[in-house]
Amino acid sequence: ETETETEKEKETDGDDTESEPELEVELGDKGKGKEKEENDDDELFSQRGVWGVELIKKAKQTKQNCMVEDYEEETKIGKGKFGSVYLVSSSKPPPGEDHDPNEKQFFYAIKAVQKNRMSDTKTDKKQLTREVGSLMSVVHPNIVRFYAALESTTHYYLVMEYVSGGNLLRFVMNHPEKRIAPYEAIPIFRQLCWALQFLHQNFIVHRDVKPDNIIVSPTGIKLADFGFSRTFTQKDLLYTACGSLSYVAPEVITGEGYRGEAADVWSSGVCLFFLIFGGLPFDSDNDRETVRRLAKGDYHKPDFVREFMMQSPKICDLFDEIFEPDPKMRITLDEILLHEACWYDRATVASYLLPFARKLGEKKRERGREEREGKRTEKEEQEEKTRQEKRERKRRGRRA
Known part of the structure; x- marks a missing residue:
């Protein structure tokens, strides 16, 4: 999995004028360009009482009036590029x-x-303040709470909800078969979709969805x-390539601009594939081949995957719709949550409630189309009609 960054500016969107970290697609051996991990022996509160603690600039509306001295360090529970995560x-x-x-x-x-690990270009600080800004504005049961x-003088600190279970990657790797059953994977995927749907609303x-x-x-x-x-x-169209190559949508690495919502959908599908099959759908021996597979939506289908797909055609159909290379044709989160595969573990919901939910969804979309009628050009309406017809033909082709 390749995660490399560059400071080359590719976008100026919203109020942002500084560059932000990018995913640079290295077309060589995997792992090239990875950050070399540095030793971090600093204790979190080694200078307690010396620091003048103040709120970070972009978090003046913080939800809790507190100081570093209010917390007692228990243990280190994680390590990242710029520092560590502690249980307190x-x-x-x-x-x-x-x-x-x-x-x-x-x-x-x-x-x-750690401030001394952040670059002087303000790129890293902007990444941190974006994280603070995003976390401050959302409260959802499937999103980590920010406090x-x-x-x-030496650190920035984000005080967040402590969740004891570890990350999803470790959760899957701890299973004997290094994957989990569909009836376990689908509820996890559904909760991920709810979290992303809430963010998009x-x-x-997010742009870095992975286990x-x-x-x-x-x-x-x-x-x-x-x-x-x-x-x-x-x-908005976004132009900065960021995230992890194994999970990133093909349009993110073309440099032609992309919609973040569709990119998040693709990444969520990669997560579901990993949960069920224990592997990544587009990974290859080198990054060039991975990029080629991404561009075609050509995900791996070894024998045991093909056998599963034959037994579970609804899940197969969902993967095909998520791994659609054209982001305009790709299934949306709203449509995923109305897809029968998304309720694989709840047959009653899939059989009886979804048809009613789909009808309600169609009525809601129809009302939205009517409200936008006066705002869309004839060309835009024709393009939308063509996309819908093409998607329907692809669905019929899969069922056949």
Whole structure:
């Protein structure tokens, strides 16, 4: 899996004028250009009482008035490019959440980002402030909660909800077969779709959806790591290539502009494929071949995958619609959540409730089309009609 970055500017969208990290597609051996991991022996609170702690610039509306001194370090639970993640405890309860009045200790995760590891171009700082901005604006059961942002002379700190289950990649790798059954995978995928749908409704795209950034909790999953996220408008095209090559949509690496919502859909499909089959759909021996497969939507179908697809045609159909190389033809999150495969584990819902939900969805879309009628040109309406006809022909072809 290749995750390389460059500071070459490719987009100026919204208020952003600085460059942001990009995924540079190296067409050589896999792993080329990966960041060399540095040693991090700094203790989180080694200079307690010395720092003048203040809120980070982009988080003045933080939900909890707190200081670094309010937290006691328990243990290090993760490591990233710019620092580490720590489990900490505090006597302060999470703001706005119900809790047992007799409980005296509360646990949080603090992401400690070392300033001296961030570049001087403000690119890395902008990535951090985007993460803060995205997390501050969303509250959803399938998204990690954000509580506060702090700054010291040496670090930035993000105080977040602590989720004890580890990431989804580790969860799958701990299974004996290194994959999980469809009836377990589909509910996880459904929750991921709900999280992404909520983000998109709030005009935020994630752009780095992968099992490493999905945390397993006792009640389900939670989407985390919003370093590549950004806000968007309905007219926005994004140009920065970012994320991980194994999970990225083909249009992201062409440089021609892409819609973040469709790119998130593609990445969610890769996650589902990984959960069910224990492998990645487009990975090859070298990045050039991976890019070729991405461009064609040509995902791996070894014998055991083909056998599964024959037994579960609805899931096969869902993969075909997600891995559609043309983002305008790709299935949307709303359509995924009305797809029978998305309710594979709940036959009653798939058999009886979905037909009614689809009718309601069609009526809602029809009303939306009527409202936009005066705003769309004749050419745009013809293009939309052509896309719908093409999608329907492809669906009929698959069923045949």
